[in-house]
Amino acid sequence: MTWKVLFVETLRLLPSKEEFFVLFDYYLQHIEPVLNYVNSILMREEIEMLYKNVDSLRVKECSDRSGKSVETEGSVIDSYPSFWTEDKNLGLLSVAYAITYFVYDSMQLGELQNREWMRDCKDSEDKIGLMEQIYAESEYQLRESEYRRNPTLWTIQAILLQQRRHFRMKDFVTATLWHSTAVRLAQSMGLNRLGDTKADLEYLRGMAETPSKPEVFLNGLGRYQVYKHNDAARREVARKVWTALVTHDWLTATQLDLTYCVSEAMHNTSVPAMLSDREVLSLAALPLEIVEAPLRSAGNQYLEFKMQMARNARRLCETCCESIARMGVPLPSYEIVQKIDHNLRAISSQLPEHLVLDYAQLRAKAPESLQDGNTSALIQRLMLHETLEHQLLSLHTIYLKSGLEDMQYQRSVVGCIEAASNLLTIWGPLQLHPIGKSPQLKWHLLVAGGALAYVVGAKIAHGETDSMRGIELESIQNLLEVATDFLEKVRLENNVGPYGLDYSVSTLRQYCRVDKAKSLHGDSHVDSSNHQVDQVTLPDLDAYLQGVQWLNPNEPGNHFFLAAEISDIYSVDGSHSRDTA
Secondary structure (H helix, E strand, C coil), rough: HHHHHHHHHHHHCHHHHHHHHHHHHHHHCCCCCCCCCCCCHHHHHHHHHHHHHHHHHCCCCCCCCCCCCEEECCCCCCCCHHHHHHHCCHHHHHHHHHHHHHHHHCCCHHHHHCCCCCCCCCCCCCHHHHHHHHHHHHHHHHHHHCCHHHHHHHHHHHHHHHHHHHCCCCCCCHHHHHHHHHHHHHHHHHHHHEEEEHHHHHHHHHHCCCCCCCCCHHHEEEEHCCCCCCCHHHHHHHHHHHHHHHHHHHHHHCCCCCCCCCHHHHEEEEEEEEEEEEHHHHHHHHHHCHHCCCCHHHHHHHHHHHHHHHHCCCCHHHHHHHHHHHCCCCCCCCHHHHHHHHHHHHHHHCCCCCCCCCCHHHCCHHHHHHHCCCHHHHHCCCCCCCHHHHHHHHHHHCCCHHHHCCHHHHHHHHHHHHHHHHHHHHHHHCCCCCHHHHHHHHHHHHHHHHHHHHHHHHHHHHHCHHHCCCCCCCCHHHHHHHHHHHHHHHCCCCCCCCHHHHHHHHHHHHHHHHHHHHHHHHHCCHHHHHCCCCCCCCCCHHHHHHHCCCCCCCCCCCCHHHHHHHHEEEEECCCHCCCCC
């Protein structure tokens, strides 16, 4: 068999052209608005080119007497052989497989089959098996593209999309290694030195009038490349990809190990201009007035505000690392916590109208009533606030224990309750969208539920102390029940530690029952002691804080690692993560 026949065999998992573009449309509407990895028009053109060359390798087969498939003479069409001889083009094939994997992973099998996808899969096990094959093909094609020697924008896009699997499988080591690889490759391409869009256009338009200058020696070296110096459109797409990569770097660091790869000093690329995907492709001819106009593109607005939030996440990582160097624990000063809190709330106050979320209105409406026809805008609004609230929750859990004991830090207790409540409010509407089913968001909800259980446990054990009298939970009764139900779903039969999720669920359940009884019969008629859960003996707060390792490791300040702790112990479907990873 020729190399073409062998290569065609590797394409058997690639959807047909028609099916892929339906998948791609779904991706653009439901997933890309919060990822910002591609230019929709340019990627569509590139995929068209890919399928044109895939069709050039189609092989007509016949069967011999043994039933084996053999190549017939003249069956290989050799119209575009040069496309497949360039290794970099396999990077585009890797992106196509990665998009397919991402879309399949965002829906249940029933939803997929309703759309006539995965028709041959009989159950979820078949689905997972097929997805693993698709992921393996994406990884294989990326490796065959020689991405280490000649990285392209497809390389970075493929790696970013492949992160979906690593986080779903709780494979954080692979996720962080792949991510650091993407950062290093992007640097080698010069994506961190793209500057801003206006300066690019002024430079390009001045090139015709200015004599060319001799190339500086360093610019000729591999690590000092200038990315597509005469192609304004592709440089603008590269700005988008780099910005998405950096925000992912800084935000993920707060959830894992405080380690980020991109410092501010090496980040010399501006957020892309407020242009539509179509305008980007004609960027070289656009008037500067359009390029400089603020707040034009909803997609890039989302990315700009997310970058601002990510900067504060990076600042928190820096201060925690400095604290570890000094004291051995990630415990930044309370002044810094308050400053970052102020910065995040200032960002929230500057959001344009289409990105503002009214939590009171959200709680009053059924999630289905929020579908206003503009799916992309709604997803961006929900996800931007989800990011904001998770950052605030991560920030204030650092001083949660102190705030429960000392009035000086009570703002962190209030901040935790507010952020956790808002995350629980956002959760419902997000479940109507594929991006809302990502593993990271479920971990965030575990953090929210855990923080509320933490406060409720303190309220039950030490409700008469001065620091606890000002903590009001009655107004979030319904949200506490949502948190209880969610934690119930992910609770394991065999818990880790002396209390684990069993204790958290029991604590929340008990408080909800007592509070509901009070609301029905009046405070004077209810004795809370009669409503305690018989099989649970409440320890005092100190025992609770020391015992629940997934909620609070024994060293102060380690609330910060809440998300990583939970995700390492519990999986979102009730199975042990170390078994599924």
